[in-house]
Amino acid sequence: MTTTRGLEGVVAATTSISSIIDDTLTYVGYNIDDLAENASFEEVIYLLWHLKLPNKAELAELKQELADNMELPKEVIASFKTYPIQSVHPMAALRTAVSSLGLYDEEADVMEEAANYRKAIRLQAKMPALVAAFARVRKGLEPVAPRKDLGFAANFLYMLTGNEPEEIAVEAFNKALVLHADHELNASTFTARVCVATLSDVYSGVTAAIGALKGPLHGGANEQVMKMLTEIGSVENVDSYIHEKLANKEKIMGFGHRVYRQGDPRAKHLKAMSEKLTKLTGEPQYYEMSTKIEDIVTSEKHLPPNVDFYSASVYHSLGIDHDLFTPIFAVSRVSGWLAHILEQYSDNRLIRPRAEYTGPGMQTYVPIENR
Ligand SMILES: CC(=O)SCCNC(=O)CCNC(=O)[C@H](O)C(C)(C)COP(=O)(O)OP(=O)(O)OC[C@H]1O[C@@H](n2cnc3c(N)ncnc32)[C@H](O)[C@@H]1OP(=O)(O)O
Numbered sequence: 366m367t368t369t370r371g372l373e374g375v376v377a378a379t380t381s382i383s384s385i386i387d388d389t390l391t392y393v394g395y396n397i398d399d400l401a402e403n404a405s406f407e408e409v410i411y412l413l414w415h416l417k418l419p420n421k422a423e424l425a426e427l428k429q430e431l432a433d434n435m436e437l438p439k440e441v442i443a444s445f446k447t448y449p450i451q452s453v454h455p456m457a458a459l460r461t462a463v464s465s466l467g468l469y470d471e472e473a474d475v476m477e478e479a480a481n482y483r484k485a486i487r488l489q490a491k492m493p494a495l496v497a498a499f500a501r502v503r504k505g506l507e508p509v510a511p512r513k514d515l516g517f518a519a520n521f522l523y524m525l526t527g528n529e530p531e532e533i534a535v536e537a538f539n540k541a542l543v544l545h546a547d548h549e550l551n552a553s554t555f556t557a558r559v560c561v562a563t564l565s566d567v568y569s570g571v572t573a574a575i576g577a578l579k580g581p582l583h584g585g586a587n588e589q590v591m592k593m594l595t596e597i598g599s600v601e602n603v604d605s606y607i608h609e610k611l612a613n614k615e616k617i618m619g620f621g622h623r624v625y626r627q628g629d630p631r632a633k634h635l636k637a638m639s640e641k642l643t644k645l646t647g648e649p650q651y652y653e654m655s656t657k658i659e660d661i662v663t664s665e666k667h668l669p670p671n672v673d674f675y676s677a678s679v680y681h682s683l684g685i686d687h688d689l690f691t692p693i694f695a696v697s698r699v700s701g702w703l704a705h706i707l708e709q710y711s712d713n714r715l716i717r718p719r720a721e722y723t724g725p726g727m728q729t730y731v732p733i734e735n736r
């Protein structure tokens with residue numbers, strides 16, 4: 366047996382959903398650059414779930430299905446008030462809330478293909494409503510009901526603030542959703558696939574995936590990037606802050622990647638958005654600090670920024686609370702998790718690798734009074 370630390374380079378599944386080859390990311394063969402510039406998030410959801418772009422009627426049907434399923438069970442909203450709401454991280458709240466959604470879905474354990482697709486619609490539709498409702502309830506505000514006339518990106522921003530968002534915010538948020546939707550066999554997607562490969566249900570798979578995304582080495586990095594920018598505070602402080610971290614062998618959040626070597630193709634889109642939005646909001650220092658950090662880390666560590674680096678200043682400019690950055694990642698990535706869950710069910714085999722044992726050799730049981 367050979368052991369590969371962190372499963373680096375191990376090909377553990379086949380998939381038709383997305384690929385990373387020579388640092389190029391594609392969803393079903395469409396380059397991410399093309400999708401980021403042109404596609405709505407709803408089109409991308411359809412693409413990931415049906416492996417083709419929708420025509421007008423198919424897109425209208427999906428949008429209708431999402432709009433019809435956004436409302437949350439009242440029990441789930443009521444349960445927020447039983448959480449330690451002032452201290453709980455919204456990602457932990459989301460993990461718990463998604464799990465509890467399964468309790469109120471009569472089809473939760475129905476394993477037929479059509480029922481699983483219906484659950485995918487429900488989960489995709491309800492995720493933004495959960496994040497927005499939790500964000501409001503913890504501030505003592507009432508949740509805002511979704512509006513059927515708004516698209517996915519606009520609806521999220523509307524449910525979060527209660528105000529119809531500006532076009533520029535909707536465009537930026539839509540692009541961020543498209544960029545985060547899927548990413549081959551990343552840790553959270555792998556987690557979802559491992560979970561449902563036991564023939565467990567969709568809610569369990571997504572709950573497990575949220576748990577994996579939460580960690581700072583994965584989706585949780587975007588919040589940590591903002592924490593770093595806030596700590597640094599000004600462009601003048603970047604140099605000493607980053608050099609001290611590097612000298613202490615600490616990781617700089619938002620840099621490095623297991624698969625990309627030359628760079629993450631999503632980062633340039635977020636970088637451009639960050640430049641534009643931070644100027645518009647009168648906080649260009651967040652973009653300026655970010656580019657200075659990028660200069661140092663790329664030249665000294667040869668590590669390019671990943672998707673989490675510039676998304677931090679983009680979300681900050683959209684007025685989103687910093688601890689909602691990772692839940693927002695989940696609102697997008699659930700589309701990919703669901704695509705992979707459906708793909709896993711369609712040709713399932715239990716995922717069960719081996720471990721190389723490194724503990725003591727054979728031992729003889731010693732009764733407790735003799736130990
Ligand atoms: C959506 C996403 O999940 S994108 C990734 C988000 N995560 C982050 O941004 C967290 C910061 N980055 C990292 O921790 C890593 O680069 C990961 C987790 C993304 C990839 O990890 P791995 O492929 O396991 O690389 P690993 O952690 O082994 O790093 C290899 C070397 O590069 C260094 N390195 C990797 N990333 C960084 C970083 N961000 N800052 C400083 N050094 C780094 C490591 O210290 C290690 O150095 P060493 O060989 O001298 O010990």
Ligand SMILES: O=C([O-])CC(=O)C(=O)O
Pocket residue numbers: 547548550551552583622623624671672
């Ligand atoms: O693929 C990975 O390892 C992490 C990542 O960039 C993502 O999930 O978007």
